Amino acid sequence: MNNSEILAALTEILEQRKKAKPDSSYVASLYDKGIDAILKKVGEEATETVMAAKDFQYHNEDAALRQKLIAEIADLWFHTMILMADQGLSADDVLKELASRFGVSGHDEKAARK
Amino acid sequence: MNNSEILAALTEILEQRKKAKPDSSYVASLYDKGIDAILKKVGEEATETVMAAKDFQYHNEDAALRQKLIAEIADLWFHTMILMADQGLSADDVLKELASRFGVSGHDEKAARK
Amino acid sequence: MNNSEILAALTEILEQRKKAKPDSSYVASLYDKGIDAILKKVGEEATETVMAAKDFQYHNEDAALRQKLIAEIADLWFHTMILMADQGLSADDVLKELASRFGVSGHDEKAARK
Amino acid sequence: MNNSEILAALTEILEQRKKAKPDSSYVASLYDKGIDAILKKVGEEATETVMAAKDFQYHNEDAALRQKLIAEIADLWFHTMILMADQGLSADDVLKELASRFGVSGHDEKAARK
Numbered sequence: 223m224n225n226s227e228i229l230a231a232l233t234e235i236l237e238q239r240k241k242a243k244p245d246s247s248y249v250a251s252l253y254d255k256g257i258d259a260i261l262k263k264v265g266e267e268a269t270e271t272v273m274a275a276k277d278f279q280y281h282n283e284d285a286a287l288r289q290k291l292i293a294e295i296a297d298l299w300f301h302t303m304i305l306m307a308d309q310g311l312s313a314d315d316v317l318k319e320l321a322s323r324f325g326v327s328g329h330d331e332k333a334a335r336k
Numbered sequence: 337m338n339n340s341e342i343l344a345a346l347t348e349i350l351e352q353r354k355k356a357k358p359d360s361s362y363v364a365s366l367y368d369k370g371i372d373a374i375l376k377k378v379g380e381e382a383t384e385t386v387m388a389a390k391d392f393q394y395h396n397e398d399a400a401l402r403q404k405l406i407a408e409i410a411d412l413w414f415h416t417m418i419l420m421a422d423q424g425l426s427a428d429d430v431l432k433e434l435a436s437r438f439g440v441s442g443h444d445e446k447a448a449r450k
Numbered sequence: 451m452n453n454s455e456i457l458a459a460l461t462e463i464l465e466q467r468k469k470a471k472p473d474s475s476y477v478a479s480l481y482d483k484g485i486d487a488i489l490k491k492v493g494e495e496a497t498e499t500v501m502a503a504k505d506f507q508y509h510n511e512d513a514a515l516r517q518k519l520i521a522e523i524a525d526l527w528f529h530t531m532i533l534m535a536d537q538g539l540s541a542d543d544v545l546k547e548l549a550s551r552f553g554v555s556g557h558d559e560k561a562a563r564k
Numbered sequence: 565m566n567n568s569e570i571l572a573a574l575t576e577i578l579e580q581r582k583k584a585k586p587d588s589s590y591v592a593s594l595y596d597k598g599i600d601a602i603l604k605k606v607g608e609e610a611t612e613t614v615m616a617a618k619d620f621q622y623h624n625e626d627a628a629l630r631q632k633l634i635a636e637i638a639d640l641w642f643h644t645m646i647l648m649a650d651q652g653l654s655a656d657d658v659l660k661e662l663a664s665r666f667g668v669s670g671h672d673e674k675a676a677r678k
Binding site for chain 2 (some may be wrong): 600603604605606608610611612614615
């Protein structure tokens with residue numbers, strides 16, 4: 223699967239969990255607790271990303287700490303995706319915003335790839 | 337462009353900026369300042385995401401605040417991408433991690449889409 | 451009790467908990483988990499402070515939300531005090547730093563109070 | 565000066581700056597920018613506290629990094645004091661809350677000091 227397909231699959235999972243019972247999954251329980259619980263997790267994962275990056279800075283040959291940093295950023299992205307799903311948004315909105323900001327279109331991309 | 341292409345184009349831009357002079361772009365100047373400057377921005381954008389989400393919670397019909405939330409999450413993702421580029425990682429690593437975590441593969445995705 | 455006495459009493463409690471068994475109190479368990487667990491809480495309480503401040507901004511006549519903001523800042527200060535105790539520091543160090551930074555001494559204070 | 569006096573002097577300085585012109589001091593400019601600018605700083609200083617604590621964890625004999633950690637926590641406390649001043653609160657509210665939470669009164673303190 224490519225990144226588009228992964229993001230689409232995750233978005234679909236996050237939508238499905240909206241219909242699930244609160245106690246059926248972690249994501250369903252977060253929706254049920256509401257936006258403050260989700261935002262608390264976003265702040266928490268950002269802090270854990272910073273901590274993991276500092277550990278990796280001091281041990282940059284350590285594969286486990288490299289993987290830990292990836293896992294923390296994955297947690298951070300994932301919880302922002304839960305936030306977006308909760309608010310009727312998705313990763314598409316974020317990537318469209320980033321693309322427009324950097325002038326990344328089919329045409330510009332060619333230029334960027336040169 | 338689809339999301340895979342946008343992420344690939346952004347990743348390429350972030351790699352190119354590594355070779356650029358510090359004063360030639362915002363990203364190049366962040367690399368030059370080092371990991372602490374990048375992490376400080378990650379923390380800052382996480383805080384701004386939380387603030388934008390609270391504003392949107394109170395005015396959830398306000399299109400400008402909806403766009404502000406998208407823009408803050410875009411900032412957050414973008415600065416984690418700068419962090420990853422700085423550390424030899426990329427969005428591919430994060431999405432691969434998320435896919436494995438949720439059992440999202442070509443096969444599972446079919447099941448998820450049902 | 452005045453603020454000096456409260457800070458001194460809290461500092462003493464935090465020192466005593468260092469000798470306590472991990473399962474005897476929340477603070478003792480945090481010391482036992484180590485600095486990353488403490489830092490995670492600092493990040494979490496900062497996020498909760500931001501959220502409580504936004505809620506109070508939108509309902510600034512609400513006494514419960516006013517108290518919630520105070521409680522979150524109290525949590526934040528308290529967890530930085532745990533961090534300091536864990537690292538051999540205390541509130542005295544922080545207030546001494548702030549006093550020196552603002553030229554607040556017995557003499558300067560008189561000037562400031564005019 | 566003891567901690568009570570330092571907190572009182574800082575509180576007075578923060579009150580005075582409310583009447584000052586925005587461009588006359590850093591604190592006055594923050595009040596003028598509004599609560600979001602203050603909260604952004606709270607989040608930023610929390611992140612810098614986490615980073616400084618990680619650096620000190622790896623070099624715990626380094627006096628400069630010890631001082632850096634103190635300075636970052638001082639920044640964090642100071643910006644929460646600006647937030648409180650901006651919202652009609654003060655350090656007194658926070659310490660009163662902590663005292664009540666830990667049963668720290670004149671009487672309890674004696675017990676705690678034994």
